[in-house]
Amino acid sequence: MNNLTIGFIGNPNCGKTTLFNAYTGADLKVANWPGVTVEKVEGSFEYKGQKIHLVDLPGTYSLTSYTMEEIISRNFILSDEVDVIINVIDAGALERSLYLTLQLLELNKPVVIALNMMDIIEKRGLEIDMHRLPEMLGIPVIPVSARKRRGLDSLIHAAIHHKDAPIDPLIHEHKETSKHRHDHHKEYTMVYSDDIEDKIDIIIEALDKQYHDVKDKRWVAIKELERDNEIIEKYPLDLPFLKDDHSSLIINEKYDFIGEVIDEVLVHRERTDVFTEKVDKVLTNKWAGIPIFLLIMAVVFFLTFTVGDFIKGYFEMFIDLISKAADDALIYIRAGDTLRSLVVDGIIAGVGTIITFMPNILILFLCLALLEDSGYMARVAYIMEGIMSKMGLSGKAFIPMLLGFGCTVPAIMASRSLEDRRDRLKVMLVTPFMSCNARLTIYILFAEMFFSDKAMIIAYSMYLIGIIVAIITSFIIHIFDKGHTVNYLLIELPEYKLPDAHTVAIYVFEKVKDYLEKAGTTIFLATIIIWLILNFGPGGLVSDMSESFGAYIGRFLVPVFTPIGLGFWQVVVALIAGISAKEVVVSSMAVLFGVVNASSPAGMALFSSSLMSIGFESLNAFCLMVFCLLYIPCAATLATIKKESGSWSWTIVCAGFQLFVAWIVTFIVYQLGLFLI
Amino acid sequence: MRLCEGSIDRRYLVEKIDLPFALERRLEALGMTIDGPIETVDKKGKGIMIIKIRGTRFALGYNITKNIIVREDL
Numbered sequence: 092m093n094n095l096t097i098g099f100i101g102n103p104n105c106g107k108t109t110l111f112n113a114y115t116g117a118d119l120k121v122a123n124w125p126g127v128t129v130e131k132v133e134g135s136f137e138y139k140g141q142k143i144h145l146v147d148l149p150g151t152y153s154l155t156s157y158t159m160e161e162i163i164s165r166n167f168i169l170s171d172e173v174d175v176i177i178n179v180i181d182a183g184a185l186e187r188s189l190y191l192t193l194q195l196l197e198l199n200k201p202v203v204i205a206l207n208m209m210d211i212i213e214k215r216g217l218e219i220d221m222h223r224l225p226e227m228l229g230i231p232v233i234p235v236s237a238r239k240r241r242g243l244d245s246l247i248h249a250a251i252h253h254k255d256a257p258i259d260p261l262i263h264e265h266k267e268t269s270k271h272r273h274d275h276h277k278e279y280t281m282v283y284s285d286d287i288e289d290k291i292d293i294i295i296e297a298l299d300k301q302y303h304d305v306k307d308k309r310w311v312a313i314k315e316l317e318r319d320n321e322i323i324e325k326y327p328l329d330l331p332f333l334k335d336d337h338s339s340l341i342i343n344e345k346y347d348f349i350g351e352v353i354d355e356v357l358v359h360r361e362r363t364d365v366f367t368e369k370v371d372k373v374l375t376n377k378w379a380g381i382p383i384f385l386l387i388m389a390v391v392f393f394l395t396f397t398v399g400d401f402i403k404g405y406f407e408m409f410i411d412l413i414s415k416a417a418d419d420a421l422i423y424i425r426a427g428d429t430l431r432s433l434v435v436d437g438i439i440a441g442v443g444t445i446i447t448f449m450p451n452i453l454i455l456f457l458c459l460a461l462l463e464d465s466g467y468m469a470r471v472a473y474i475m476e477g478i479m480s481k482m483g484l485s486g487k488a489f490i491p492m493l494l495g496f497g498c499t500v501p502a503i504m505a506s507r508s509l510e511d512r513r514d515r516l517k518v519m520l521v522t523p524f525m526s527c528n529a530r531l532t533i534y535i536l537f538a539e540m541f542f543s544d545k546a547m548i549i550a551y552s553m554y555l556i557g558i559i560v561a562i563i564t565s566f567i568i569h570i571f572d573k574g575h576t577v578n579y580l581l582i583e584l585p586e587y588k589l590p591d592a593h594t595v596a597i598y599v600f601e602k603v604k605d606y607l608e609k610a611g612t613t614i615f616l617a618t619i620i621i622w623l624i625l626n627f628g629p630g631g632l633v634s635d636m637s638e639s640f641g642a643y644i645g646r647f648l649v650p651v652f653t654p655i656g657l658g659f660w661q662v663v664v665a666l667i668a669g670i671s672a673k674e675v676v677v678s679s680m681a682v683l684f685g686v687v688n689a690s691s692p693a694g695m696a697l698f699s700s701s702l703m704s705i706g707f708e709s710l711n712a713f714c715l716m717v718f719c720l721l722y723i724p725c726a727a728t729l730a731t732i733k734k735e736s737g738s739w740s741w742t743i744v745c746a747g748f749q750l751f752v753a754w755i756v757t758f759i760v761y762q763l764g765l766f767l768i
Numbered sequence: 769m770r771l772c773e774g775s776i777d778r779r780y781l782v783e784k785i786d787l788p789f790a791l792e793r794r795l796e797a798l799g800m801t802i803d804g805p806i807e808t809v810d811k812k813g814k815g816i817m818i819i820k821i822r823g824t825r826f827a828l829g830y831n832i833t834k835n836i837i838v839r840e841d842l
Contacts, residue, residue: 153797186822187799342796346804346822360823367825368809377812473827476816480829486816510790579791580829584818 096144096172097250099205100164100195101179102188103150104585106207108132109237109594110179111147114247130504131163138247146173152187154194155319155338159507168198175201175250182212182219182234183364183586185357189349190342192228193281197310203250204232210239211586218358227352229280238591279309283344290316290332297328317341367466367586374467380474387467388496389551391458395531396547399451406450407691410443414687429632433622436685441618441678444689445610448532448674452606453599455528459497460598464590468493469582476580482562483569485509485578488518492561495525496554497602499728502527503735513576517568519732520745521561523724524752526554528606529673533719536677536690540699541712549713553720560721560756609672613726617675621668621682636683655754656714656761659705666718672725710764714757721753772815772833774808780838781805787835795836798826805841 099107111117115134132147148164168176178195180188185206195202206219225232231249235242275282282288294312298305305311305326314322317338353360374383414435421431462468471493476486488509495502499522506518526534534553538546624641626632633639637660644667645660652658657666661683669676681689684701688694702712723729723746733742774780782804785792799822800806809825810818815833819826 152794155793155797184824187824190797190799338793339796339802342793343801346799346801371810371818371825375810375818377810380812469827473816473818476827476829477813480816480831485829486827577831578829579787579831580816580827581791581794581832582827584825584827 093141094144095141095251095254096146096174097177097247098146098148098168098173098175099177099179100148100168100191101150102152102181102184102191103583105150105179105181105184105188106237107150107179108147110177110205110207110235110243111145112597113237113240113243114143114145131167138244138251141251143247143251151191153191154198155314155317168195168200173200175203175254177203177205177246177250179205179207179237182206182209183215183217185219186349186353189228189352190345193345193348196228196230196280197307197313199307199310201250201253201255202230203246203253204228204230205237205242205246206232206234207237209234210236210241211588215364216359220356220358224352224356227280227355238593281345281348283341287316287337287340287344290337293330294328294333297330298326301328302326313341364586370587371470371584375470375473380470381478384471384474387462388554391455391462391496392551392554393547394458395451395455396535396550399448399454400535402450402453403447403690406447407688407694410439410447410688411691414439414443429626432626433619435687437622437682438615438618440681440685440687440689441621441675442610442615443687444536444681444694445532445614445674445678446607447688447690448535448677449603449606451531451535452528453603455531456497456599456602457595459494460595461590463598464588464594466585466587469584472580472582473584478562479565480578480580481569482565483572483576483578484514484517484565485580487580487582488514488578491518492522492525492558495522495527497528498605499523499525499527499724500731503728503731506735511576511578513572514578516736516741517565519736519741520568520748521564523728523745523749524557524561524564524721526557526720527673528602529725530719532674532677534716536695536698537712537716539690540695540702541709549716553716556717556756557720560752564752609674613672614674614678617668617671618678618682621664621675621679625664625683641683651754654761655718655757656711656764657718657757659707659711661705662707662711662715666722669719670723670726672727673719676719710761710768713764714761717760718753718757721749721756723750723753769838770815770834771806771808771817771819771828771836771838772830774811774817774833774838776808776811779805779807779841781841782836783839784837785835786837787832791832795832798822798824800836806838 099111101107111132111134115136117134130149133144135142135144137143146167148167149161151161151164154165154168167173176195178192180192192204221232221234231253233242233246233249235246275288283291291309291312294315295308298308298311311322311326315326315328315333318336373379417439418431418435421434468490471489472486475489479486479489491502491505494505502522502525503519506515509515509518534550538549542549621641625636625639628638628640636642641664642660645663648663649658649660652663657663665676665679665683668679677689684698686694686698689698729742729746732745733739736742771780782800782802785795785800787795807820808817809820813830815830817828817833819828
């Protein structure tokens with residue numbers, strides 16, 4: 092079977108991943124904001140007996156790359172791994188997208204254009220001359236709709252067919268006739284002015300003399316003129332005119348040619364997306380923008396709480412049934428008390444409690460998916476720019492922070508879209524302060540137990556405290572930084588789209604699957620470990636947990652936690668266990684107090700009375716929520732910080748800093764609470 | 769004048785971009801070229817703006833808009 096490797100490349104948010112999913116059946120995350128894909132992803136499928144290997148690359152605006160994900164794309168496209176390049180273009184942004192196309196054509200590799208979102212531009216009343224466009228570019232242009240899965244076979248057929256085909260003779264003419272000694276118009280799509288072409292020729296001659304391994308001499312010559320760091324280091328040349336940077340000139344000439352193409356192929360270009368303009372007038376309004384954002388987040392939270400709780404009731408009934416059935420079965424097979432305790436009070440109490448929160452998690456991710464797929468996410472960067480820039484961060488940094496409401500791990504990965512490394516490190520430091528879904532389980536349980544009718548407001552306050560602490564932290568770092576970093580907000584604002592049901596379903600399904608997987612692995616293991624350290628002590632199996640290893644560890648640390656209102660050994664043990672995953676705080680507490688189905692009304696009544704019996708009141712509950720919001724993120728987040736920063740010391744700094752901030756803020760809250768109550 | 773001083777719903781031509789090398793090239797790659805047109809869509813604060821470059825909307829921070837010199841496209 093023949094193998095063919097195809098690389099999908101295009102501007103951010105042009106639909107590469109949707110196309111990749113359509114071919115491979117993968118469920119990679121897609122959304123309507125630039126920078127969703129930050130890693131190279133591979134998949135394969137068969138087409139007419141041929142194995143097609145697809146590589147989805149992070150979005151890039153050019154091959155002169157400045158961000159991490161752009162470098163990933165560039166390196167792959169330049170490698171020998173790729174047989175055919177599919178340049179995915181958002182038909183609605185044809186003019187801007189053709190800049191990358193022209194750069195790709197200079198690589199002298201087979202390129203096919205997938206003109207995506209044709210259905211959207213037709214609705215707007217735009218037309219693209221599909222005869223003239225391929226004629227002017229000299230490569231196949233296939234109209235597709237990745238979302239509606241249209242044009243997929245034609246595209247892959249064109250890629251296979253085009254693999255070994257030479258670029259067709261071009262039949263377009265520039266406005267100005269070239270008098271250059273080479274008739275490059277028959278060879279290349281993009282032909283520069285005579286002055287630039289002469290310089291390219293001189294560089295190619297020099298390359299021929301000095302270096303024998305240069306494959307794409309014209310491309311290298313153009314990059315030499317652009318003073319591309321990687322190229323000038325690899326192939327240093329001593330030519331007087333190379334002291335000057337010609338990149339502006341080259342870019343201008345490319346856009347001149349793009350202008351010619353657009354004039355010929357795009358009909359009714361003046362027709363803009365009126366809907367996006369009207370919506371933006373409201374959502375990005377300088378006065379209403381932030382209040383609307385807070386209102387949207389409040390609605391998200393309201394739905395998570397109310398609708399989620401309604402469905403949660405059924406899950407609680409289910410867990411109750413499982414717990415009783417398991418206990419009956421264990422009694423029936425005459426299992427010992429220890430095994431019954433492990434299964435019922437340990438595993439089912441711990442993991443079962445976490446599973447009951449699944450409806451809340453599902454609603455939260457559904458809302459975030461709708462926001463991400465609508466195109467609102469990028470607007471948040473603009474809305475927050477004023478505040479964020481005062482804190483020494485770009486408004487764009489707010490996107491990873493907002494994604495942190497879902498899960499901190501992808502949020503930290505999204506920081507890759509930031510150009511500046513200091514910005515990225517700062518975002519890694521403050522993003523864990525945003526309330527992730529795991530912490531939601533803690534808020535729901537403790538807010539409902541101790542604040543009943545004000546539970547929703549108390550839980551919402553955790554989200555606001557998280558944002559405020561993140562912003563204040565950034566501000567303090569900015570002051571110490573003494574303006575070493577200047578932040579530049581530059582982000583594309585995509586057109587608003589009706590969220591796609593399939594995209595949203597994939598997103599939510601994947602997140603719920605992750606949550607259940609975590610319940611079945613990390614939380615399951617943590618629950619067993621917690622059960623073990625709470626049921627065994629120096630003398631073996633203990634009947635009283637206060638004699639267990641867990642109690643000894645907890646009591647040892649109680650003095651540290653007493654000034655912040657959490658001086659209870661049971662709470663300390665749960666907080667230590669919560670470093671594995673924040674849900675484990677809840678499952679550990681359920682195991683500690685032997686409460687099965689802790690989130691049910693009966694479970695909560697038992698749970699709260701047990702907590703109150705040790706002196707744990709509503710102020711302590713609030714402090715617990717604040718501390719859980721801010722202290723060391725979960726193990727998976729720490730691993731991601733290490734991976735993204737490439738530094739153990741930064742990871743340790745982050746963990747230590749978050750612990751410090753959590754202690755200080757909780758201390759203030761507790762002491763203030765004691766003073767006021 | 770500087771772009772940050774521009775008004776909403778106007779069309780300007782770029783005269784000069786005075787930003788760090790990489791950022792300047794990036795803006796050019798997005799189509800903000802010398803003598804190229806840009807349209808202002810929204811503005812807040814000292815000069816945080818939404819502009820349209822070659823049909824695509826971008827949000828730009830003040831640190832960018834204050835360093836782009838434009839003239840009105842009459």
